[in-house]
Amino acid sequence: MEVSVERIHGMFQRMLLMRAFDEHAGDARRANLLRGSVHEYIGQEAIAAGVCAALHDRDYLSSYHRGHGHCIAKGADPTAMMLELYGKAGGVCGGKGGSMHVADFSLGILGANGVVADGVTIAVGAAQAVRLLGEDRIVVAFFGDGALNRGPMLEALNWARVYDLPVLFVCEDNGYSDRTRTVSVTGGPGIVARSEAFGIRTQSVDGNDLIAVAHAAAKLVAEVRAGRGPLFLHATTYRWRGHLALDKGLYRDPAELEGHQANDPIERVVAWLGAHGVTTRTIDADRREAVAQIEAAVAAAQAAPLPDAQALFTDVQDLGAPAWP
Ligand SMILES: Cc1ncc(C[n+]2csc(CCOP(=O)(O)OP(=O)(O)O)c2C)c(N)n1
Numbered sequence: 001m002e003v004s005v006e007r008i009h010g011m012f013q014r015m016l017l018m019r020a021f022d023e024h025a026g027d028a029r030r031a032n033l034l035r036g037s038v039h040e041y042i043g044q045e046a047i048a049a050g051v052c053a054a055l056h057d058r059d060y061l062s063s064y065h066r067g068h069g070h071c072i073a074k075g076a077d078p079t080a081m082m083l084e085l086y087g088k089a090g091g092v093c094g095g096k097g098g099s100m101h102v103a104d105f106s107l108g109i110l111g112a113n114g115v116v117a118d119g120v121t122i123a124v125g126a127a128q129a130v131r132l133l134g135e136d137r138i139v140v141a142f143f144g145d146g147a148l149n150r151g152p153m154l155e156a157l158n159w160a161r162v163y164d165l166p167v168l169f170v171c172e173d174n175g176y177s178d179r180t181r182t183v184s185v186t187g188g189p190g191i192v193a194r195s196e197a198f199g200i201r202t203q204s205v206d207g208n209d210l211i212a213v214a215h216a217a218a219k220l221v222a223e224v225r226a227g228r229g230p231l232f233l234h235a236t237t238y239r240w241r242g243h244l245a246l247d248k249g250l251y252r253d254p255a256e257l258e259g260h261q262a263n264d265p266i267e268r269v270v271a272w273l274g275a276h277g278v279t280t281r282t283i284d285a286d287r288r289e290a291v292a293q294i295e296a297a298v299a300a301a302q303a304a305p306l307p308d309a310q311a312l313f314t315d316v317q318d319l320g321a322p323a324w325p
């Protein structure tokens with residue numbers, strides 16, 4: 001299944017937006033301009049871009065704590081996301097969710113999630129609903145390598161297989177679970193063996209190679225759409241920043257990071273696009289456009305008002321009387 005140069009170019013533009021968004025988000029958190037946790041996606045952009053390009057607007061997506069890239073890749077508005085990170089009115093969740101809860105139900109984005117592996121159970125629940133309602137959509141669950149060591153993840157894999165649900169599981173294997181090397185806390189032969197143990201066909205891909213991810217995802221998504229799910233994509237990658245914005249990453253060898261930075265997924269696409277007739281001038285314009293778009297998003301977020309105090313009582317689970325007078 002060939003993916004056109006034009007489509008790869010579009011995915012590349014989304015990757016530039018993700019990079020610019022998280023460069024700002026991380027810096028803003030370190031400068032205490034934002035509250036809460038911010039987990040940067042820098043270095044992993046090819047996975048979200050390649051997978052989401054295979055999805056339709058009506059397809060569902062669930063994410064995890066490193067969730068900004070998935071939302072941008074699925075088409076969420078970076079300005080509404082930035083407003084959310086700044087806790088402002090007009091944010092995708094009304095400014096009440098922050099980085100770890102970015103969501104946009106109108107685009108099928110069921111949300112980032114701060115509880116490791118729990119987004120995967122939400123994805124499987126959504127897939128069960130799709131099946132029960134006879135709807136024509138599929139679900140993609142993004143999660144990290146650390147999620148494979150939590151019970152809910154294993155229950156989700158099992159349930160999806162038992163009911164043959166239309167889910168594509170996408171593991172972004174960056175080698176770390178918080179500040180721990182995942183391999184040092186994982187029993188058995190590894191992630192692929194684990195998903196395959198549930199009878200779920202699994203494909204591995206270099207997650208820093210957009211072209212490879214896009215081709216693998218196009219094929220797997222088409223199979224899930226045709227009713228051959230659930231399937232599993234294992235994408236190897238590396239995160240450039242600390243686990244979260246305030247983590248300086250002192251537990252890892254700087255040479256390890258430098259080695260991975262030389263394997264920048266964005267620069268790899270630049271080389272590929274160049275070899276396929278896209279000019280340096282066009283690429284430079286793309287880079288400027290992404291930065292300008294994020295700068296405009298930041299300016300809008302900084303200028304926007306905080307939510308109205310009454311908003312404290314909306315969108316919360318208990319719709320009864322306020323807990324205090
Ligand atoms: C149930 C649960 N346990 C522990 C944590 C703390 N925690 C946050 S992220 C993380 C590691 C996640 O690693 P991985 O899934 O590989 O994602 P990555 O951060 O590498 O992208 C942990 C242990 C949590 N958020 N939820």
Ligand SMILES: [Mg+2]
Nearest residue numbers: 144145174176
């Ligand atoms: Mg990880």
